[in-house]
Amino acid sequence: MGREVRVGLIGQGYVASTLAVGVERIKAGEIPPYGVPFQDYLTDYKIKDIVFVSSIDVDEEKIGKTLYEVCKMYYPNLNIPETLKNVVVERGVHLNSAKGLPIKARGLEEDGLSLAEAVEKLVSLWEKAKVDVLVHLITTERTGRLTSWRELEEKIKRGEVKGLSASHVYFYAAMVYAETVKPVAFINSIPATLARDPVAVEAAAKRNSLVLGDDGASGATPLTSDLLEHLAERNRFVRGVVQFNIGGNLDFYALTDPARNLAKEETKSSIVEDVLGYNAPHFIKPTGYLEPLGDKKFVSMHIEYISFNGAVDELIVNVRINDSPALAGLLVDVVRMAKIALDRGYKGTVYEINAFYMKSPGPVGSKSISRIVAYQVLVDWLLRNKALEKIPRYSVHNFIQMLREYYNLQSS
Numbered sequence: 001m002g003r004e005v006r007v008g009l010i011g012q013g014y015v016a017s018t019l020a021v022g023v024e025r026i027k028a029g030e031i032p033p034y035g036v037p038f039q040d041y042l043t044d045y046k047i048k049d050i051v052f053v054s055s056i057d058v059d060e061e062k063i064g065k066t067l068y069e070v071c072k073m074y075y076p077n078l079n080i081p082e083t084l085k086n087v088v089v090e091r092g093v094h095l096n097s098a099k100g101l102p103i104k105a106r107g108l109e110e111d112g113l114s115l116a117e118a119v120e121k122l123v124s125l126w127e128k129a130k131v132d133v134l135v136h137l138i139t140t141e142r143t144g145r146l147t148s149w150r151e152l153e154e155k156i157k158r159g160e161v162k163g164l165s166a167s168h169v170y171f172y173a174a175m176v177y178a179e180t181v182k183p184v185a186f187i188n189s190i191p192a193t194l195a196r197d198p199v200a201v202e203a204a205a206k207r208n209s210l211v212l213g214d215d216g217a218s219g220a221t222p223l224t225s226d227l228l229e230h231l232a233e234r235n236r237f238v239r240g241v242v243q244f245n246i247g248g249n250l251d252f253y254a255l256t257d258p259a260r261n262l263a264k265e266e267t268k269s270s271i272v273e274d275v276l277g278y279n280a281p282h283f284i285k286p287t288g289y290l291e292p293l294g295d296k297k298f299v300s301m302h303i304e305y306i307s308f309n310g311a312v313d314e315l316i317v318n319v320r321i322n323d324s325p326a327l328a329g330l331l332v333d334v335v336r337m338a339k340i341a342l343d344r345g346y347k348g349t350v351y352e353i354n355a356f357y358m359k360s361p362g363p364v365g366s367k368s369i370s371r372i373v374a375y376q377v378l379v380d381w382l383l384r385n386k387a388l389e390k391i392p393r394y395s396v397h398n399f400i401q402m403l404r405e406y407y408n409l410q411s412s
């Protein structure tokens with residue numbers, strides 16, 4: 001099979017479809033890898049080594065269609081690569097995750113299978129596809145931490161649907177796959193609590209597998225954390241932070257539901273205290289749905305701070321950001337780094353990957369550092385693991401090397 005990263009997608013929505021189309025277009029040489037931080041710098045896996053081998057959804061409109069057909073629904077004016085005709089979207093478990101959305105959703109458990117049989121079906125699907133990495137991208141859902149692995153297992157065996165989330169059942173199925181087929185990396189790109197859940201991390205570690213997450217950091221939150229770092233480094237005292245998003249895609253529609261919105265608020269808000277070291281008053285959450293905005297969300301940010309001699313300054317930032325491509329580009333790295341980590345025997349979770357790519361990085365208790373710092377931490381991890389072909393221009397290692405050369409020249 002050669003050098004491959006075999007990717008299974010869970011939730012074939014806007015982000016998953018953008019990821020599939022973008023990667024295949026890069027592979028076909030149609031577009032440069034803009035928006036992919038580590039482009040083709042990773043030693044072990046190039047972008048051309050990513051292969052999409054499985055896709056799962058619960059939307060009747062998508063099940064049975066090829067990835068090619070589903071991607072065409074999102075990008076009707078693009079030339080969708082023919083390679084995406086090889087994968088068909090299969091039915092997953094629903095557990096009410098799509099409740100309240102304007103789609104007709106039906107899961108395996110509503111289609112005559114018990115939950116345990118549904119898990120078996122998912123595992124055999126992934127086994128046939130020989131997945132290395134699963135990318136979790138279903139509609140935003142909020143989950144608590146697991147009390148114990150045994151309790152989750154018992155609930156699924158008893159078919160106790162009440163109180164079970166789709167995210168937990170997918171993660172459980174991934175762990176059964178890891179136990180019976182081969183180790184796997186589960187990339188939790190949504191705000192469900194998994195990489196921050198000690199029970200989930202331990203379950204992955206026991207199976208020589210990984211859970212990365214939680215919640216991809218793609219848009220305004222990483223920018224806010226970098227601005228806060230800028231102010232903190234200059235000892236400017238932040239008096240308050242406001243950041244809101246309004247978008248018109250299905251995920252923003254889903255976020256009009258208060259429980260889902262709370263999940264986002266939780267993963268977004270941790271940055272303030274983590275970066276500043278004190279909890280400045282803040283309002284950071286998705287605030288609205290406006291259909292004509294489509295996938296290109298509107299973000300507004302206001303930060304007020306005290307500078308030298310009591311001066312009060314304000315930062316006001318307004319942006320329109322294409323939501324799905326922002327996350328999809330990052331996932332092109334994460335799927336490859338997840339496989340690199342698996343190959344090198346990492347298990348449980350990897351903070352260095354989570355810290356750069358995720359809003360609320362696991363494991364539990366770890367800090368959400370600014371992305372400027374997280375980038376350096378990640379480069380260092382990649383270098384330690386001999387996984388970088390080239391030291392990126394923006395890396396501290398690069399500047400240190402430059403300084404060394406400079407002083408050597410001076411002294412000679």
Ligand code: NAD
Pocket residue numbers: 010011012013014015016056057058059092093094095097098103137138139140141166189190191215216217218219249250251323324326327
């Ligand atoms: P989307 O609504 O376009 O796609 C979600 C897909 O999941 C839909 O196709 C839906 O039918 C499917 N789904 C729902 N429940 C499912 C289940 N139980 N099993 C299988 N499929 C299921 O959303 P999106 O914009 O692609 O975002 C996906 C996820 O990524 C969201 O949870 C969001 O919070 C997270 N996320 C997105 C961004 C971003 O877009 N920039 C950033 C960070 C996190």
